[in-house]
Amino acid sequence: MANTAPLESFFNYVDQNQDHYVARLREAVAIPSVSADAGHREEVFRMGNWLIELFKQLGISYEAADVGTHVVDGKTLKLPPILLGTYGNDPNKKTILVYGHYDVQPALIEDGWSSDPWKLTEDSTGRLVGRGSSDDKGPIIGWLNAIEAHQKAGVEFPVNLKICFEGMEENGSEGLDDLILREANRYFKDVDAVCISDNYWLGVTKPCLTYGLRGISYFKVSVSGPGRDLHSGVFGGTVYEPMTDLVILLSKLVTTDGKILIPGVNDDVAELTDEEQETYKSIEFKLHELHSAIESQTNIFDNETRTLQARWRYPSLSIHGVEGAFSASGAKTVLPCKVSGKFSIRLVPNMDPDKITAYVEKYLKEEFAKLGSKNKLHVECLHGAKAWVASPNHWNFVAAAKAVEKVFNCKPDMTREGGSIPVTLTFQDALNKNVLLLPMGRGDDGAHSTNEKLDRFNYIQGIKLLGTYLHEVAKTT
Amino acid sequence: MANTAPLESFFNYVDQNQDHYVARLREAVAIPSVSADAGHREEVFRMGNWLIELFKQLGISYEAADVGTHVVDGKTLKLPPILLGTYGNDPNKKTILVYGHYDVQPALIEDGWSSDPWKLTEDSTGRLVGRGSSDDKGPIIGWLNAIEAHQKAGVEFPVNLKICFEGMEENGSEGLDDLILREANRYFKDVDAVCISDNYWLGVTKPCLTYGLRGISYFKVSVSGPGRDLHSGVFGGTVYEPMTDLVILLSKLVTTDGKILIPGVNDDVAELTDEEQETYKSIEFKLHELHSAIESQTNIFDNETRTLQARWRYPSLSIHGVEGAFSASGAKTVLPCKVSGKFSIRLVPNMDPDKITAYVEKYLKEEFAKLGSKNKLHVECLHGAKAWVASPNHWNFVAAAKAVEKVFNCKPDMTREGGSIPVTLTFQDALNKNVLLLPMGRGDDGAHSTNEKLDRFNYIQGIKLLGTYLHEVAKTT
Numbered sequence: 001m002a003n004t005a006p007l008e009s010f011f012n013y014v015d016q017n018q019d020h021y022v023a024r025l026r027e028a029v030a031i032p033s034v035s036a037d038a039g040h041r042e043e044v045f046r047m048g049n050w051l052i053e054l055f056k057q058l059g060i061s062y063e064a065a066d067v068g069t070h071v072v073d074g075k076t077l078k079l080p081p082i083l084l085g086t087y088g089n090d091p092n093k094k095t096i097l098v099y100g101h102y103d104v105q106p107a108l109i110e111d112g113w114s115s116d117p118w119k120l121t122e123d124s125t126g127r128l129v130g131r132g133s134s135d136d137k138g139p140i141i142g143w144l145n146a147i148e149a150h151q152k153a154g155v156e157f158p159v160n161l162k163i164c165f166e167g168m169e170e171n172g173s174e175g176l177d178d179l180i181l182r183e184a185n186r187y188f189k190d191v192d193a194v195c196i197s198d199n200y201w202l203g204v205t206k207p208c209l210t211y212g213l214r215g216i217s218y219f220k221v222s223v224s225g226p227g228r229d230l231h232s233g234v235f236g237g238t239v240y241e242p243m244t245d246l247v248i249l250l251s252k253l254v255t256t257d258g259k260i261l262i263p264g265v266n267d268d269v270a271e272l273t274d275e276e277q278e279t280y281k282s283i284e285f286k287l288h289e290l291h292s293a294i295e296s297q298t299n300i301f302d303n304e305t306r307t308l309q310a311r312w313r314y315p316s317l318s319i320h321g322v323e324g325a326f327s328a329s330g331a332k333t334v335l336p337c338k339v340s341g342k343f344s345i346r347l348v349p350n351m352d353p354d355k356i357t358a359y360v361e362k363y364l365k366e367e368f369a370k371l372g373s374k375n376k377l378h379v380e381c382l383h384g385a386k387a388w389v390a391s392p393n394h395w396n397f398v399a400a401a402k403a404v405e406k407v408f409n410c411k412p413d414m415t416r417e418g419g420s421i422p423v424t425l426t427f428q429d430a431l432n433k434n435v436l437l438l439p440m441g442r443g444d445d446g447a448h449s450t451n452e453k454l455d456r457f458n459y460i461q462g463i464k465l466l467g468t469y470l471h472e473v474a475k476t477t
Numbered sequence: 478m479a480n481t482a483p484l485e486s487f488f489n490y491v492d493q494n495q496d497h498y499v500a501r502l503r504e505a506v507a508i509p510s511v512s513a514d515a516g517h518r519e520e521v522f523r524m525g526n527w528l529i530e531l532f533k534q535l536g537i538s539y540e541a542a543d544v545g546t547h548v549v550d551g552k553t554l555k556l557p558p559i560l561l562g563t564y565g566n567d568p569n570k571k572t573i574l575v576y577g578h579y580d581v582q583p584a585l586i587e588d589g590w591s592s593d594p595w596k597l598t599e600d601s602t603g604r605l606v607g608r609g610s611s612d613d614k615g616p617i618i619g620w621l622n623a624i625e626a627h628q629k630a631g632v633e634f635p636v637n638l639k640i641c642f643e644g645m646e647e648n649g650s651e652g653l654d655d656l657i658l659r660e661a662n663r664y665f666k667d668v669d670a671v672c673i674s675d676n677y678w679l680g681v682t683k684p685c686l687t688y689g690l691r692g693i694s695y696f697k698v699s700v701s702g703p704g705r706d707l708h709s710g711v712f713g714g715t716v717y718e719p720m721t722d723l724v725i726l727l728s729k730l731v732t733t734d735g736k737i738l739i740p741g742v743n744d745d746v747a748e749l750t751d752e753e754q755e756t757y758k759s760i761e762f763k764l765h766e767l768h769s770a771i772e773s774q775t776n777i778f779d780n781e782t783r784t785l786q787a788r789w790r791y792p793s794l795s796i797h798g799v800e801g802a803f804s805a806s807g808a809k810t811v812l813p814c815k816v817s818g819k820f821s822i823r824l825v826p827n828m829d830p831d832k833i834t835a836y837v838e839k840y841l842k843e844e845f846a847k848l849g850s851k852n853k854l855h856v857e858c859l860h861g862a863k864a865w866v867a868s869p870n871h872w873n874f875v876a877a878a879k880a881v882e883k884v885f886n887c888k889p890d891m892t893r894e895g896g897s898i899p900v901t902l903t904f905q906d907a908l909n910k911n912v913l914l915l916p917m918g919r920g921d922d923g924a925h926s927t928n929e930k931l932d933r934f935n936y937i938q939g940i941k942l943l944g945t946y947l948h949e950v951a952k953t954t
């Protein structure tokens with residue numbers, strides 16, 4: 001028996017059961033499913049089982065894919081299962097694949113949390129504070145809440161849903177890529193489009209749809225000389241010091257104001273079109289938001305558009321640190337025998353990681369040769385991933401934009417992001433389908449920080465958003 | 478009853494009691510008197526008491542100077558006593574002050590020791606392997622063994638001896654400078670010259686006397702910008718990155734081949750005189766010794782003299798590391814908000830630490846200003862100590878040189894060292910007396926490394942050397 005005002009019934013049910021959904025999120029946050037810490041691995045499995053129980057309650061058929069083991073600190077650990085779910089199998093409906101992760105970042109109250117990170121705590125402004133609230137337990141439970149609300153409100157579910165929830169996202173997504181490739185023509189065969197809710201609004205007031213992410217090439221440049229660390233008193237002045245060479249090389253990578261100095265690297269950056277330039281005009285973003293995010297006024301560009309472009313559509317180069325040198329506080333007079341600089345280049349269309357590696361290696365070797373040092377140089381790309389850009393005009397995005405309008409009464413910002421979410425590219429390439437990033441939380445949720453939070457407003461409206469998006473998908477042709 | 482061939486009797490006694498002296502050193506090494514580790518502080522006190530027992534046996538009158546407390550990791554710890562000893566009080570004899578330390582560096586067998594570091598183990602080539610064997614338990618016990626041998630052999634002790642043994646040398650010598658200044662006109666009032674046995678031969682075959690040490694100015698240069706660490710994906714390209722600025726600054730300090738680029742720093746270096754140049758000719762040192770010490774062939778100069786001069790009588794600048802940046806293995810994409818480069822300049826006569834600090838600050842500020850960065854710069858000298866050079870023609874050195882000839886049948890190398898031993902300068906300035914460094918161990922003893930050793934030969938001949946030096950002192954006018 002179809003409901004005559006399906007969205008209204010769905011919305012009403014969600015609003016009336018807010019506290020039930022918050023309680024459910026609280027249950028999930030109470031499981032410290034930290035994937036990066038071997039000591040918490042059991043908790044990640046417990047979180048997977050908690051989801052499986054919910055799948056059963058909701059009538060979602062599932063497979064808990066065993067993706068094997070990995071070695072951490074010499075110990076072999078089982079990888080948490082990747083939960084594959086199927087809800088609905090109607091050949092007349094579209095099939096949407098939703099992805100999320102049930103593992104979380106580490107958290108210790110001593111790090112400066114205002115409350116126990118594993119106890120979801122609501123403050124007076126409706127902020128639900130707890131590890132994983134926004135990244136990514138709120139969103140994945142949001143999908144399941146939407147299913148439940150349809151069932152309880154007697155509203156027909158508008159699409160077939162395929163679910164892919166992993167438990168290793170915060171620790172390199174081990175096993176995921178292989179599984180996606182393996183299941184592309186099996187479990188994911190009928191998927192028409194993909195939706196990932198694992199990022200954030202640009203700011204704190206306006207929803208957004210995200211259609212692009214920068215890629216990354218991460219480099220390690222090592223200079224070695226002596227066979228062991230030396231005392232600088234005894235040997236300073238008589239040997240070629242690896243650290244001297246390394247800082248000279250690192251100083252030649254990028255200027256203070258961010259211009260990359262490696263020949264070739266900037267050549268393949270896609271031209272900024274007039275159409276693209278136009279899209280920046282409507283975006284809700286003010287420099288003071290950047291200032292409050294970076295807690296300083298040390299921004300390079302004095303206007304919003306150029307700042308967003310620098311973040312989204314131009315490459316950048318950051319030097320992260322030095323391995324092998326003295327890094328503690330105090331004064332140690334060591335002359336380190338081998339030091340490695342770490343830096344990464346954020347990639348944008350149409351930069352190719354292999355070409356970037358070639359440019360970097362060639363440049364560093366040439367610059368090192370100019371030094372005339374007797375030390376040895378080694379350059380290595382630790383990983384490379386190209387940028388991702390989807391078409392924001394695809395029906396998947398159009399449906400999401402309409403859903404935003406229905407739930408929030410405004411047009412979403414069309415955003416890109418500076419960081420990478422590797423699975424996005426994997427889904428796009430393996431399934432050859434449009435991928436949409438549809439965030440639930442706000443830009444200030446502090447996903448990997450202390451006091452991570454998800455606003456009650458975002459959680460509850462987010463459940464509506466995810467459900468409405470599926471209704472809009474169903475309406476597209 | 479004076480012995481008619483005093484040195485011969487003394488030598489014979491020492492030779493005949495070798496194993497007794499080795500057993501005594503073994504007892505001392507078995508006390509892990511690690512001063513830098515709060516958990517071992519009691520052992521440092523135990524080592525002090527062990528020495529006091531020996532003082533009593535030998536009839537050395539003493540004071541165990543309480544120099545108060547210090548705070549380590551928030552815990553207040555008592556400082557080990559500085560042992561002041563007096564042996565002999567004859568107004569017709571010269572008074573020699575000897576300094577050494579009874580604390581040692583940390584050691585763990587897991588670090589790669591071939592035997593328990595706290596169990597003195599003699600190998601087939603007569604190497605006495607154990608922590609503190611050479612640095613500095615062998616030498617301090619050497620002085621006491623020499624006293625005992627004189628007593629047992631019935632040889633009159635040729636001088637009055639003042640002893641200063643501290644237990645914090647490996648942890649900043651806390652309390653020592655104040656005590657020396659306080660006691661300069663009291664306990665140390667009659668001192669005619671100072672002898673320190675806490676360094677090493679240049680190589681492995683020829684004894685040396687050391688008459689110079691480089692000083693040091695240690696700098697921390699900090700660049701800060703954002704209020705917190707940022708994710709380079711989200712913020713890379715939009716903010717001035719402290720690490721970018723820092724590596725540029727560090728790259729401007731020194732060239733690959735060691736030329737210091739800071740204006741002013743090289744100006745006050747004492748000219749190399751013909752006489753000084755001449756002294757290098759006879760020094761026993763080959764580049765292959767440097768190669769085996771640094772375990773590579775990455776030396777800057779292709780001849781021995783220029784290499785020694787670079788180590789001893791020219792300044793050098795070493796970059797030790799970066800605090801605040803990513804320093805572990807692997808790939809982290811952090812954009813650190815505050816980073817501090819650590820570097821030091823080894824000082825030689827006539828460089829003045831205050832002037833060096835002024836040069837460094839001025840230069841870094843100017844170079845930073847050129848960058849046009851919005852970040853903030855802070856330059857700080859963590860500590861400065863000027864170089865020390867004694868007159869190698871003083872009777873103190875002449876006596877030591879004659880002692881070397883009597884014990885080893887060769888003239889000692891007259892050396893300087895690249896590192897600093899701050900107490901040397903303190904004694905010289907506070908007492909206004911000549912200070913001699915008279916090493917017992919060899920250049921390959923590995924004082925702060927795994928498998929620290931003292932050759933039995935060096936230990937036994939060293940006891941003779943210390944005693945003979947005092948006899949030669951007595952003969953000088």
Ligand SMILES: [Zn+2]
Binds near residue numbers: 136169
């Ligand atoms: Zn996430």
Ligand SMILES: [Zn+2]
Binds near residue numbers: 105135170447448
């Ligand atoms: Zn995350």
Ligand SMILES: [Zn+2]
Binds near residue numbers: 613675
């Ligand atoms: Zn020492």
Ligand SMILES: [Zn+2]
Binds near residue numbers: 582612924925
């Ligand atoms: Zn030492």
